[in-house]
Amino acid sequence: MALYKNSQVVKHSDHAAFDAIHNPGIAAPDAGIYRCINCSHEIGIAKGHTLPPQHQNHPDGVAIKWQMVAFAQHK
Structure with missing residues (x-):
């Protein structure tokens, strides 16, 4: 499970990218x-x-199936 220390640097999101399941061997979309x-x-x-x-x-x-749990946001 991903962990964090400072709650001021993470934000909740309901973005659809968190629901997608990805097969291995493809390019990470994010x-x-x-x-x-x-x-x-x-x-x-x-x-x-x-x-x-x-x-x-x-x-x-x-089967290995990948799901994003934390999005690295770029500004």
Whole structure:
């Protein structure tokens, strides 16, 4: 689970980007923290970088699916 210390630097959002589920091997549509919905592993990734097709400690035979949990907003 993503953690934070200073609540003044994070903001709640209902943006649809948080609802999308992404397959591994595609370009991350936004920079941020993504979580595997099947094993809870989290990664930080830049926009346009490839979402990993595998990661450590993922159960064999279980699909890797990524969901954004924190959006890195650029101004």
